Amino acid sequence: MGTRTAVKICGLTRPDDVDAAVEAGADAIGFVLYPPSPRHVTPEQAAELAARLPAFVTPVLLFVNTPAPEVLAAAAAVPGALVQFHGDETPADCWAATGQGRLAFLRAARIPLDPGTPPFDLVGFARRFDRARAILLDAHVPGYGGGGRTFDWSLLPAAPDSHLVLSGGLTPGNVTEGITTLRPLCRTLSVDVSSGVEASKGVKDHGRIREFIAAVREA
Numbered sequence: 001m002g003t004r005t006a007v008k009i010c011g012l013t014r015p016d017d018v019d020a021a022v023e024a025g026a027d028a029i030g031f032v033l034y035p036p037s038p039r040h041v042t043p044e045q046a047a048e049l050a051a052r053l054p055a056f057v058t059p060v061l062l063f064v065n066t067p068a069p070e071v072l073a074a075a076a077a078v079p080g081a082l083v084q085f086h087g088d089e090t091p092a093d094c095w096a097a098t099g100q101g102r103l104a105f106l107r108a109a110r111i112p113l114d115p116g117t118p119p120f121d122l123v124g125f126a127r128r129f130d131r132a133r134a135i136l137l138d139a140h141v142p143g144y145g146g147g148g149r150t151f152d153w154s155l156l157p158a159a160p161d162s163h164l165v166l167s168g169g170l171t172p173g174n175v176t177e178g179i180t181t182l183r184p185l186c187r188t189l190s191v192d193v194s195s196g197v198e199a200s201k202g203v204k205d206h207g208r209i210r211e212f213i214a215a216v217r218e219a
Protein backbone atom coordinates (compact mmCIF):
# COMPACT_ATOMS: atom_id res chain seq x y z
CA MET A 1 0.00 0.00 0.00
CA GLY A 2 1.54 3.31 -1.05
CA THR A 3 2.22 6.13 1.40
CA ARG A 4 -0.41 8.83 1.01
CA THR A 5 1.07 12.13 -0.23
CA ALA A 6 -0.61 15.14 1.38
CA VAL A 7 -1.46 18.06 -0.89
CA LYS A 8 -1.29 21.75 0.02
CA ILE A 9 -2.86 24.23 -2.37
CA CYS A 10 -1.38 27.66 -1.67
CA GLY A 11 -2.12 31.30 -2.36
CA LEU A 12 -5.89 31.18 -2.14
CA THR A 13 -7.73 34.49 -2.02
CA ARG A 14 -11.32 33.66 -2.98
CA PRO A 15 -14.07 31.70 -1.20
CA ASP A 16 -15.07 29.72 -4.32
CA ASP A 17 -11.46 28.64 -4.82
CA VAL A 18 -11.20 27.48 -1.20
CA ASP A 19 -14.40 25.44 -1.61
CA ALA A 20 -13.17 23.95 -4.90
CA ALA A 21 -9.80 22.95 -3.39
CA VAL A 22 -11.55 21.27 -0.44
CA GLU A 23 -13.96 19.51 -2.81
CA ALA A 24 -11.02 18.29 -4.90
CA GLY A 25 -9.40 16.70 -1.83
CA ALA A 26 -6.75 19.19 -0.66
CA ASP A 27 -5.29 18.36 2.75
CA ALA A 28 -4.07 21.90 3.46
CA ILE A 29 -4.84 25.38 2.15
CA GLY A 30 -2.22 28.13 2.22
CA PHE A 31 -2.91 31.84 2.72
CA VAL A 32 -0.16 34.31 1.91
CA LEU A 33 0.12 37.05 4.52
CA TYR A 34 2.95 38.83 2.70
CA PRO A 35 1.74 42.19 1.37
CA PRO A 36 4.02 42.40 -1.70
CA SER A 37 2.59 39.12 -3.00
CA PRO A 38 -0.13 39.29 -5.68
CA ARG A 39 -1.79 36.52 -3.61
CA HIS A 40 -1.73 38.53 -0.40
CA VAL A 41 -4.64 38.36 2.01
CA THR A 42 -4.97 40.23 5.31
CA PRO A 43 -5.16 38.30 8.58
CA GLU A 44 -8.88 39.07 8.68
CA GLN A 45 -9.41 37.75 5.15
CA ALA A 46 -7.36 34.64 5.96
CA ALA A 47 -9.49 33.98 9.05
CA GLU A 48 -12.68 34.39 7.01
CA LEU A 49 -11.46 32.04 4.26
CA ALA A 50 -10.09 29.52 6.77
CA ALA A 51 -13.48 29.39 8.51
CA ARG A 52 -14.79 27.65 5.36
CA LEU A 53 -12.46 24.69 5.89
CA PRO A 54 -13.70 21.42 7.37
CA ALA A 55 -11.76 20.15 10.38
CA PHE A 56 -9.76 17.67 8.23
CA VAL A 57 -8.26 20.40 6.05
CA THR A 58 -5.41 22.36 7.65
CA PRO A 59 -5.11 26.13 7.20
CA VAL A 60 -1.55 27.30 6.63
CA LEU A 61 -0.66 30.95 7.27
CA LEU A 62 2.39 31.98 5.30
CA PHE A 63 4.77 34.73 6.42
CA VAL A 64 7.96 36.35 5.20
CA ASN A 65 10.11 37.93 7.94
CA THR A 66 7.00 39.03 9.88
CA PRO A 67 7.44 40.16 13.50
CA ALA A 68 6.39 37.52 16.04
CA PRO A 69 3.49 39.50 17.55
CA GLU A 70 1.88 39.83 14.11
CA VAL A 71 2.30 36.11 13.42
CA LEU A 72 0.80 35.18 16.78
CA ALA A 73 -2.11 37.60 16.39
CA ALA A 74 -2.97 36.27 12.93
CA ALA A 75 -2.72 32.64 14.06
CA ALA A 76 -4.92 33.30 17.12
CA ALA A 77 -7.82 33.96 14.75
CA VAL A 78 -7.35 30.71 12.79
CA PRO A 79 -7.87 27.64 15.01
CA GLY A 80 -5.59 24.74 14.10
CA ALA A 81 -3.43 26.82 11.78
CA LEU A 82 0.06 25.80 10.78
CA VAL A 83 2.39 28.71 10.11
CA GLN A 84 4.88 28.70 7.27
CA PHE A 85 8.05 30.78 7.40
CA HIS A 86 9.21 31.57 3.89
CA GLY A 87 11.77 34.34 4.40
CA ASP A 88 15.08 34.58 6.24
CA GLU A 89 13.75 33.52 9.64
CA THR A 90 16.27 31.89 11.99
CA PRO A 91 15.39 29.02 14.35
CA ALA A 92 15.10 31.60 17.13
CA ASP A 93 12.72 33.71 15.00
CA CYS A 94 10.56 30.63 14.39
CA TRP A 95 10.58 29.75 18.10
CA ALA A 96 9.46 33.26 19.07
CA ALA A 97 6.88 33.54 16.29
CA THR A 98 5.31 30.20 17.23
CA GLY A 99 4.90 31.27 20.86
CA GLN A 100 7.80 29.07 22.04
CA GLY A 101 6.47 26.09 20.13
CA ARG A 102 2.74 26.59 20.74
CA LEU A 103 2.18 26.66 16.98
CA ALA A 104 3.41 24.01 14.54
CA PHE A 105 5.33 25.39 11.60
CA LEU A 106 6.74 24.65 8.16
CA ARG A 107 10.12 26.13 7.29
CA ALA A 108 10.77 26.89 3.65
CA ALA A 109 14.18 26.10 2.23
CA ARG A 110 14.76 28.15 -0.90
CA ILE A 111 16.93 26.12 -3.26
CA PRO A 112 19.23 28.16 -5.55
CA LEU A 113 18.57 27.77 -9.26
CA ASP A 114 21.96 28.92 -10.53
CA PRO A 115 23.69 26.07 -12.34
CA GLY A 116 26.88 25.03 -10.66
CA THR A 117 25.79 25.93 -7.11
CA PRO A 118 26.81 23.18 -4.68
CA PRO A 119 24.10 20.69 -3.62
CA PHE A 120 21.82 22.15 -0.97
CA ASP A 121 22.74 21.02 2.56
CA LEU A 122 19.28 19.67 3.26
CA VAL A 123 20.30 17.54 6.25
CA GLY A 124 22.07 20.51 7.84
CA PHE A 125 19.08 22.78 7.19
CA ALA A 126 16.66 20.23 8.64
CA ARG A 127 18.90 19.86 11.70
CA ARG A 128 18.93 23.66 12.18
CA PHE A 129 15.14 23.72 12.02
CA ASP A 130 14.58 20.48 13.91
CA ARG A 131 11.41 21.88 15.55
CA ALA A 132 9.73 22.29 12.17
CA ARG A 133 6.80 19.98 11.35
CA ALA A 134 8.31 19.74 7.86
CA ILE A 135 10.78 21.42 5.54
CA LEU A 136 9.16 22.89 2.42
CA LEU A 137 11.55 22.80 -0.53
CA ASP A 138 10.98 25.68 -2.94
CA ALA A 139 12.93 27.28 -5.74
CA HIS A 140 14.87 30.40 -4.78
CA VAL A 141 12.99 33.03 -6.78
CA PRO A 142 12.67 36.83 -6.56
CA GLY A 143 9.85 37.83 -4.21
CA TYR A 144 10.58 34.87 -1.91
CA GLY A 145 8.07 32.41 -3.37
CA GLY A 146 5.16 31.66 -5.65
CA GLY A 147 7.49 31.83 -8.62
CA GLY A 148 6.28 28.85 -10.64
CA ARG A 149 9.88 27.60 -11.00
CA THR A 150 11.19 24.11 -10.31
CA PHE A 151 14.61 23.50 -8.84
CA ASP A 152 16.77 20.54 -9.93
CA TRP A 153 15.26 17.69 -7.96
CA SER A 154 18.15 15.39 -8.90
CA LEU A 155 20.54 17.53 -6.81
CA LEU A 156 18.73 16.86 -3.53
CA PRO A 157 20.60 14.58 -1.11
CA ALA A 158 18.82 11.90 0.91
CA ALA A 159 17.29 13.10 4.16
CA PRO A 160 15.89 9.86 5.59
CA ASP A 161 14.71 11.39 8.87
CA SER A 162 13.01 14.41 7.33
CA HIS A 163 9.42 15.25 6.55
CA LEU A 164 9.57 17.15 3.27
CA VAL A 165 7.13 19.18 1.22
CA LEU A 166 8.07 19.41 -2.45
CA SER A 167 7.17 22.81 -3.81
CA GLY A 168 8.19 25.15 -6.61
CA GLY A 169 6.82 25.01 -10.14
CA LEU A 170 4.71 21.90 -9.66
CA THR A 171 1.95 21.22 -12.18
CA PRO A 172 -0.46 18.39 -12.92
CA GLY A 173 2.07 17.35 -15.57
CA ASN A 174 5.22 17.10 -13.43
CA VAL A 175 4.03 16.29 -9.90
CA THR A 176 4.14 12.52 -10.42
CA GLU A 177 7.82 12.72 -11.43
CA GLY A 178 8.51 14.95 -8.42
CA ILE A 179 6.94 12.45 -6.05
CA THR A 180 8.73 9.41 -7.51
CA THR A 181 12.04 11.31 -7.40
CA LEU A 182 11.82 12.58 -3.84
CA ARG A 183 9.70 10.04 -2.00
CA PRO A 184 12.62 7.53 -1.60
CA LEU A 185 14.83 10.25 -0.09
CA CYS A 186 12.83 11.21 2.98
CA ARG A 187 10.64 9.95 5.80
CA THR A 188 7.41 11.48 4.46
CA LEU A 189 6.69 13.59 1.39
CA SER A 190 3.91 16.10 0.78
CA VAL A 191 3.46 18.45 -2.16
CA ASP A 192 2.57 22.12 -2.45
CA VAL A 193 1.43 24.13 -5.47
CA SER A 194 0.33 27.63 -6.33
CA SER A 195 1.13 28.88 -9.86
CA GLY A 196 0.60 25.48 -11.47
CA VAL A 197 -3.11 25.46 -10.62
CA GLU A 198 -3.87 29.10 -11.41
CA ALA A 199 -5.74 30.98 -14.13
CA SER A 200 -3.87 34.09 -12.93
CA LYS A 201 -2.00 34.97 -9.76
CA GLY A 202 -4.32 34.42 -6.82
CA VAL A 203 -7.12 33.08 -9.05
CA LYS A 204 -7.21 29.31 -9.01
CA ASP A 205 -8.29 27.11 -11.93
CA HIS A 206 -10.60 24.53 -10.43
CA GLY A 207 -10.01 22.00 -13.19
CA ARG A 208 -6.23 22.21 -12.72
CA ILE A 209 -6.64 21.74 -8.99
CA ARG A 210 -8.63 18.57 -9.65
CA GLU A 211 -6.06 17.37 -12.22
CA PHE A 212 -3.20 18.07 -9.82
CA ILE A 213 -4.74 16.19 -6.92
CA ALA A 214 -5.76 13.29 -9.17
CA ALA A 215 -2.15 13.01 -10.39
CA VAL A 216 -0.88 12.96 -6.80
CA ARG A 217 -3.37 10.28 -5.82
CA GLU A 218 -2.22 8.10 -8.75
CA ALA A 219 1.51 8.54 -8.05
Ligand SMILES: O=C(O)c1ccccc1NCC(=O)[C@H](O)[C@H](O)COP(=O)(O)O
Pocket residue numbers: 010011030032034037038039062064086138143144145146147148149167168169170192193194195196
Ligand atom coordinates in the same frame (compact mmCIF):
# COMPACT_ATOMS: atom_id res chain seq x y z
O1 LIG B 1 2.71 32.47 -3.28
C1 LIG B 1 3.26 33.56 -3.12
O2 LIG B 1 2.91 34.59 -3.72
C2 LIG B 1 4.39 33.69 -2.16
C3 LIG B 1 4.98 34.94 -1.96
C4 LIG B 1 6.04 35.07 -1.06
C5 LIG B 1 6.50 33.97 -0.34
C6 LIG B 1 5.92 32.72 -0.52
C7 LIG B 1 4.86 32.57 -1.43
N1 LIG B 1 4.29 31.33 -1.65
C8 LIG B 1 4.76 30.21 -0.88
C9 LIG B 1 4.26 28.89 -1.25
O3 LIG B 1 4.19 28.01 -0.39
C10 LIG B 1 4.08 28.56 -2.70
O4 LIG B 1 3.09 27.58 -2.83
C11 LIG B 1 5.42 28.04 -3.23
O5 LIG B 1 6.32 29.11 -3.26
C12 LIG B 1 5.26 27.41 -4.59
O6 LIG B 1 4.75 28.34 -5.49
P1 LIG B 1 4.61 27.92 -7.06
O7 LIG B 1 6.01 27.71 -7.58
O8 LIG B 1 3.92 29.11 -7.66
O9 LIG B 1 3.79 26.67 -7.11
